[in-house]
Amino acid sequence: MNFSGKVPILLGVLASLCAGWIGFPRVIYKSRPQPVEFSHPIHARKAGMLCVDCHAPREDGTYAGVPPLSQCAGCHTANLGPTAAEKNFIAEYVKTRREPQWAVYARQPESVWFSHTSHIRIAKLPCERCHGDQASSDQPRPYQEDRISGYSRDIWGYKGANHSRRVGASKDEFMVVPGMKMDDCIDCHRQEGLEHSCLDCHK
């Protein structure tokens, strides 16, 4: 067997390696932009708001999630700023009373029971622990969804891939958001010795 006999084999290996490592991760996700160019820093710094001002647990312990339009419209009755995003938001949603169709990066599968209350009140975790420093994410990154499983990339995807742009950061400078996959939950629960049963978190 001469060397030339092996060339096509090696080519084949090389081809599938490239396809598998470079091409595939791009193909497997479909990505869509958030409806509104929302900036956390502006609200956090300029308006001096806290996370819980908008994302609050309800009295019954359930978590309210992304605030409804009504809450935004509380302040944004008219343009509060010169930006195009602001104008667009007022015109597109506030005026027409149309709820923005936010895509929730951290939305867990139906089979998962996650209680924000328990993690905030009992474990005393800061929001950043899981959601990363959203307060400084200047611009909502596009929402990426696995084409087959239909899950968000944050809860089911390659780790370290969940990037948000920092304030005034250049296009390619990113901060990393901690993953929210089952493994990430388990890691923490294991450290805390709070991992007893699947039923702790699964319904």
Place this chain on the structure above:
Amino acid sequence: MDNMDRRFIPAGVSRCSTRNFLLWLAPWAALLAFGLYAAALCLIKGLNQTHMNNRFAFGLWIFLDLTVIALGAGAFFTGFLLYILKLKELRAVINSAVVIGLMCYGGAMAVLAVDVGQPLRSWFTFWYPNVHSMLAEVTFCISCYLTVLLIEYVPIVLKNRKLREIPSFLVFEHELHKLVYVFAGVGTFLSFFHQGSLGGLYGVLRGRPFAFREELGIWPSTFFLFILSAAAVGPCFVLLTTWLVQTITGKRLVKPQVLQSLGRISGLLLAAYVFLKTVDTFVWLNRTTPRSGFLPAQYYAWKPFGIWILFAEMALFLAPMVILLLPKLRARTGWLVSAAVMACCGVAVNRFVLTIQTLALPTLSFDRFLHYVPSWQETGSFLAVVAAGVLVYSISFRYFVLFPEERELRTGPPAAPQTEPALAGR
């Protein structure tokens, strides 16, 4: 076309014309197609296509899987006798045994894939195995052993006259052959083990006193009984298939004494099995059952599963045992074959009792006895496996050397291909 085909047929043996061969394959292919359709229904529309239910959680499929795998045990046990215990004359049937094993195990796996409600998740067993579960054990062993069988099948394929022309294949085949002892060893271990696990499958069911057996070491007694019964019946099935092929093709493929020694071995093992099975039955009825708050009488109170089924099972092991242990009877093909048939039926009944009867019997005193008749989709899916088996075997027999002795034996009493052209010479 015919010439092209001819070039693949092993040298020194005669096979029927391509046309006849295809004619023979046609009906089996049709059956396979039908079976695949039935299986597709079960996969797409879900298991509501079957007649299984919450009480009869397992049905025809599991019963036949257990039987088929017991019969397929011939593959590993013949290998074990030949390569480990050096019973040279068995070289005559080892290839055939390997193909049989491949058919049986492959078929069983295929049916299991249809039997589960979420086949897409079946690999979870490898990723998140539950060490307590007999089923996990079974899954691991069977899939490993199936790989071993495939590897053992490769040299048979590569020995094909045409394929040998490719040098690299020849080398590969040669290398592989050196390892055959390793594979035989591994295969034997795996196979012993999972035959046992299959027995454990029901033996561990504490909630089903009819099937529950007390533990010897970490396994219930059925674990060992299954190994023994499979080992005993495996050779019988090899014997049976060889005889079948001989009669259908009208060729002499192995020397008679090969079949007889297979019979003798199986006879000895049957004797051991019958003894242990008897002991086990007594322990089970007089100790295990009362302990779990049941009366042996309850088991056999329901028609049609009267106590007769227990005796029938024992008889189907006893009779062949006697026949196979008596050289005079063994020497007569008629006796030999009928003994083999009985032994195979015996193992089938044994597996039937453990699967179907176990599920039919009520545990709660206000519960009722159940009947179950498989739907055509269930039956069809299984027929697909049988058809596939026949196809694989026919093709292997035509193009590969399953019976090395066939060449020498051709000088013996002439086969009469022309009498039954369609069948002759596969």
Place this chain on the structure above:
Amino acid sequence: MQNTRRNLLKFIGGAAAGAVFTPVPWRLITDTALWSENWPGIPRPLRGEVTARYTNCSLCPAGCAVRARCVGGQPVSLAGVAGHPLSRGGLCAFGVAGHHLPYHPARLTQGRVEAAAGALSKAVANCNVEGSRKQLAANLDASKAALMAACNPGESVAVLDLRPGRTASWTYRRAMGAVHNGLYLTAGGPFSGAAANPLAEKARKSWLAGESACPTEAQALAQQRGTDAFVCEPTRGSDRHHDGVSSGPGGVASGGVAVDLTKPRTVLSLGAPVLDGWGTPGNVLAARANFRLIQAEALESRTASLADLWLRIRPGSGSTLALGLAALLDAHIAQAVTVADAAAATGLTEQQIKDLAAELTSHGPALVLPGYDCPEAWALNQLTGAWGETVVARQEAPVPEHWKNCAPVTDLAAVPDGAIRTLIIDESAPGDYVPWNAIRRKLVADNPVVITFGWTPDGYGRHSLFVLPTAVYPETLEDIPAAIDSPAAVFRMAVPLVAAPPGVVNPADFVARAVGIDASNALRERADAIRKAGHGVLFSSADGTSRPAAQVPPDDFWKALLEGACWMDTEGRRSAPPAIDMTGPEARPSEDARLPLVAVLAETALATVPPSPLMTKLHQESNLRLGRSRAALHPETARSCGSAEGGRAVLETSLGRCEILVVVDSSVPPGVVQVAAAPEAIDICGAFARCRVAFL
């Protein structure tokens, strides 16, 4: 490199080998496995704030208090209210799944007009809700005008109220009062055979002459009626012996007469489903420990199998048993009926009947409950001395004075045949169901106008010219009549938990508007009247406290009612209902060779409502109850009819036929067909009927 085919194969081989070292295969198997978690067809429950809201179940007059767990305002599960003085935390299987009804597949979403209804319907052949409403209003005026002009004394406009005792009932009475020749009908008076039975007529007079605290008193007993009679006593009841079919199963009494379950030490039930949805389940079960329950019934019903003593009597011989017992207690009845007769009719021994009578007197106070039509049962209570003790007259909750000049309550049965030109039937709230033939007889022969208000088309909708869709619990705002086991007057409302779909009609409003009176605010007026009367207490389900109504400001009173609160009158003087004259004719079983079997209705609770789809848990996925359109037969009976479990068959009586699904059950006596109650079944069987079963 020569021989490209081989190289291509090598390339592919290499690629395959390489692929194993990329994430592709592994990611694909995990992704597909995850896909199986949320592949198409698996619904996603909505999320939202969890709140508790309170209402009262209006599926039957028990009106059990309900706590609804709502997510984002949508009720996702219902439960009883622990510590409620009436329902005591109880809620039956139907009530627990009540919040499914708005999404019931059989829900009527569009007005329907019977196509085969002659000239009148042609104009409105395919009209929607709006259309049929206009048409209806016009039609109603037309018939009004017609009746006034051509003074044909026979013909009238009538409302048939299947759940009397509601505020809506008052609206109907006012409306009919405003119409010339208007009639307000209920499912039937205590002696609905009136026209045909002078004895009964006499008794009826004495009854209505008595201290008739509320005009609806008469109906109370009416509600109890049903019908074994025609099987045993072919001469009783005009609406029955016409065709040998009785007129419908007894529902739960709604006003007028009530029983006090805290009093009796012995309860004799002549087939009443005491432990299976009768009265207020929670209340009955709470009182159960205090009394010995004797069930005289043909079938091994739930109550029979749980009673302290079960007397298996012949189907429909309940009233005869009552007479037999009466004969033992009252000499002058004994002249009409002897114990021997009773024994013969019921299949009990004379001794058994004597013992029973002895127990009723010795181990008192006793209470006799009629399951189906047998006023004798009530009368029996006079003889045992329970009258005024365990059986009392209940005042109705106060009503505004100006409502009082209105149409009187008339029994359907008392209306002469062929007298009604336009009939309006309200079955928006589950109530009694009178077999259609009993109604049809009262209508004029030449295309009468029948208008049904209902949320499904399966009830009288099948016989009506117009069917108008109504809201269904828990969309409705309506009050619920008092249950038979609440001795004091009560007032509570079912309040809407979900919004009704557009286009549904409120029957009472509708009728009121059609005749030009305003009743849109009737509930509030009633509540204010109750508050003004100033007696009774108000129990609030939300905080589980009671306050004297007098201390509650009117607006809060109303607000509380809208939050599921319940007003209960303080029980005043126990007044005995007026006496009933009882000398029933001698019982004689009627035989019919062509109809060898006897059909007996079972599962009569909520017979008229198609229950939640989840009820399949009780009859299809288990054998706990008999599902709709199913009938249970004894194995022998089934064999003699040539059927097996699950077989399809046709049930035929003198009135018609309906399809049934056979359930084989050895607890059903031979010769009896236990039919699950449903409109189509009641239409042809009533509560009992001679029948035959033919297999398809």
Place this chain on the structure above:
Amino acid sequence: MISEKKPGKISRYGMSVDIDKCTGCGACMIACAVENNVPPAQEGATDLTGLTWMRVFKVDNGQEYPAKQSVYFPMMCQHCGLETPCYLVCPQQAVDVDPATGIVGQIPGRCLGCRYCMAACPYHARYFNWWDPKWPAGMEKTLNPNVAPRMRGVVEKCNFCHGRWHAAVQRAAEAGLKEIQPGDYVPACVEACPAGAIQFGDLNDPSSAPSKAAKDPQSFRLLVKLGTEPKVYYHSRREWARRIGDPSQAPDGKETSHG
């Protein structure tokens, strides 16, 4: 997978059912199905292919009228506490026994539908999704968000309304508590029973109703001699009923042995 550190409070939740009180009305079965998003029967489903986590059986003493007597047996998963059969046989850890609560749970997302656990369960308390789950149009609005609907081809069973346990834990957290109060967590069937026949509580807490029932000589457990330590206790004054539930019962109502 269980970590070394054990949960703070170990509960052993159990039930006691007074079958003398049960009237077989079926409210528990409906409440259970409502709470746990169990779909209505599909076309062609029977009592052998249906989904009834809670199922009420009618049982009689085998006599004829007038000697005939009947009781109703509410049957749900008995949450075996020892050698839990379904837990031991599941090939891929889709069945889990929570050490903190003793609840035997099924993880639908992990289950491959081999049904081995159903063959292993002596109480036939496990149910397989033979069909895709389907609700009438609009009715999916009434589903309970605390419980995930299952997909076709997986096994499901009673888990003592584990969704309610989650909710109770969350309510407790909202109040700043680590552990739930006894009254906070009650399964749907217990809440629904109009006769108060079913009671629920922690068997480790001697004051709870099931603990008391466990000591009652007239209490019994089904098939207790199998040795799987079920956590559901039944109670009846009638000896024949006790014998039907547990043939190993001695006349005095004491269990002869615990397997």
